[in-house]
Amino acid sequence: MTPEQLIALDQQYVWHPYASMDNPPPAYPVIGAQGVRLTLADGQELIDGMASWWCAVHGYNHPYLNQAMKLQIDDMSHVMFGGITHQPAVSLAKRLVDLTPPGLDKVFFADSGSVAVEVAIKMALQYWHSKAQANKNRMLTIRNGYHGDTFGAMAVCDPINGMHSLFASVLPQHYFVNAPPMGFDRALQDGDLTELEDKMRDHQNEIAALILEPIVQGAGGMRFYSPQWLKGAADLCKQYNILLIADEIATGFGRSGALFACDHAQVQPDIMCLGKAITGGTMSFAATLTTEEIATSISRGEASCFMHGPTFMANPLACAVANASLDLLEHSDWKGQVRGLNEGLNRLLQPAKLLVYVEDVRVLGAIGVIQVTQAVDLGIIQKMFVAEGIWVRPFGKLVYVMPPYVMSPEDLTLLCNGMLRVLARYFGEAHGQDCATE
Numbered sequence: 478m479t480p481e482q483l484i485a486l487d488q489q490y491v492w493h494p495y496a497s498m499d500n501p502p503p504a505y506p507v508i509g510a511q512g513v514r515l516t517l518a519d520g521q522e523l524i525d526g527m528a529s530w531w532c533a534v535h536g537y538n539h540p541y542l543n544q545a546m547k548l549q550i551d552d553m554s555h556v557m558f559g560g561i562t563h564q565p566a567v568s569l570a571k572r573l574v575d576l577t578p579p580g581l582d583k584v585f586f587a588d589s590g591s592v593a594v595e596v597a598i599k600m601a602l603q604y605w606h607s608k609a610q611a612n613k614n615r616m617l618t619i620r621n622g623y624h625g626d627t628f629g630a631m632a633v634c635d636p637i638n639g640m641h642s643l644f645a646s647v648l649p650q651h652y653f654v655n656a657p658p659m660g661f662d663r664a665l666q667d668g669d670l671t672e673l674e675d676k677m678r679d680h681q682n683e684i685a686a687l688i689l690e691p692i693v694q695g696a697g698g699m700r701f702y703s704p705q706w707l708k709g710a711a712d713l714c715k716q717y718n719i720l721l722i723a724d725e726i727a728t729g730f731g732r733s734g735a736l737f738a739c740d741h742a743q744v745q746p747d748i749m750c751l752g753k754a755i756t757g758g759t760m761s762f763a764a765t766l767t768t769e770e771i772a773t774s775i776s777r778g779e780a781s782c783f784m785h786g787p788t789f790m791a792n793p794l795a796c797a798v799a800n801a802s803l804d805l806l807e808h809s810d811w812k813g814q815v816r817g818l819n820e821g822l823n824r825l826l827q828p829a830k831l832l833v834y835v836e837d838v839r840v841l842g843a844i845g846v847i848q849v850t851q852a853v854d855l856g857i858i859q860k861m862f863v864a865e866g867i868w869v870r871p872f873g874k875l876v877y878v879m880p881p882y883v884m885s886p887e888d889l890t891l892l893c894n895g896m897l898r899v900l901a902r903y904f905g906e907a908h909g910q911d912c913a914t915e
């Protein structure tokens with residue numbers, strides 16, 4: 478197939494994420510990926526700023542991850558997990574328990590982040606059911622959240638971004654409060670937690686759990702908030718007898734500068750969801766961890782078991798490569814790499830704050846966000862990024878990068894300068910002026 482044929486057949490037959498099939502936008506055929514670069518079918522190389530949506534933290538085509546998968550394939554790619562166990566799953570569970578905050582001692586493996594969130598919500602509901610408080614069956618969450626695309630997860634996504642109105646008649650109705658005030662370094666002020674506490678006080682008999690993305694709200698707005706707020710929210714959960722579900726699917730494994738975002742606040746959630754970077758960006762996989770108390774209570778409840786069991790649960794290939802990814806993290810200076818990216822992103826992107834078409838620039842860990850004044854036209858700007866030799870995929874007003882941890886300072890400079898050049902041209906043309914500064 479020529480690249481042109483591939484693109485045409487793709488447009489004819491294949492649905493892409495959040496894409497229209499009525500006049501679908503052309504997708505770029507990729508034929509390989511190595512380190513921090515994607516290779517397009519025409520031979521062009523792009524520096525990847527997205528790490529394939531937070532996942533490819535070690536870069537692409539990593540020989541150690543490849544080797545782990547090849548070895549595992551020769552033993553078995555998959556076996557069912559009902560009544561069967563295997564070394565890759567058991568080792569991985571033990572390691573996740575050791576790495577995550579204290580108290581998270583039981584591991585449920587799932588096949589994607591959304592499913593890990595479904596599992597977390599179900600655990601919370603089954604827990605209260607087993608405690609004879611089945612009326613505690615609503616979630617509490619913060620606006621601007623993103624927890625996945627399945628129905629349970631969608632019901633706790635931001636009601637506006639998540640298009641709740643479309644699905645209003647089928648989504649469970651949960652409680653929402655405003656997102657925490659922005660700023661990782663913001664000192665907690667009087668009133669910051671008032672709305673949350675009011676909601677908890679008024680509805681503690683109905684609320685099973687508070688679910689949130691700790692510190693970094695990802696796809697629902699790329700917002701960062703403070704460890705003090707997170708700690709305050711966690712304390713309120715205890716006070717009002719509400720479980721805390723930390724969705725670390727985007728933040729887990731170092732992205733925010735701590736191994737888990739909860740670690741910034743020394744918060745110990747009752748349930749934690751992991752996904753995305755868990756396999757170093759190689760395979761779809763996720764896990765939901767919980768406490769001994771929740772696991773035991775569920776198991777002593779009416780059902781005598783947890784009512785969930787995906788077909789591909791604990792897929793050995795995914796577990797093996799997840800173990801290998803943990804090896805790489807343990808033997809690398811990921812903290813130093815993330816700190817280096819953080820310094821680079823700050824130095825290269827913060828000056829854009831002065832541009833008239835930029836509303837805000839935010840950097841945390843290895844995440845850099847430029848919020849522009851108006852939503853960008855993806856069809857136009859995507860081509861401009863590719864022409865610049867970089868892969869950046871904005872949504873709405875958010876033009877952001879979360880590079881693989883292994884990106885060199887030189888490539889980071891190319892990536893960030895490319896982003897700024899594209900924005901200058903895009904907004905320069907839109908405003909009929911070039912590169913306007915205040």
Ligand SMILES: *Cc1c(COP(=O)(O)O)cnc(C)c1O
Nearest residue numbers: 589590591623624625695726727
């Ligand atoms: C991506 C994401 C999910 C959903 O994960 P999928 O693997 O896409 O189902 C859930 N929560 C957060 C915070 C995410 O970033």
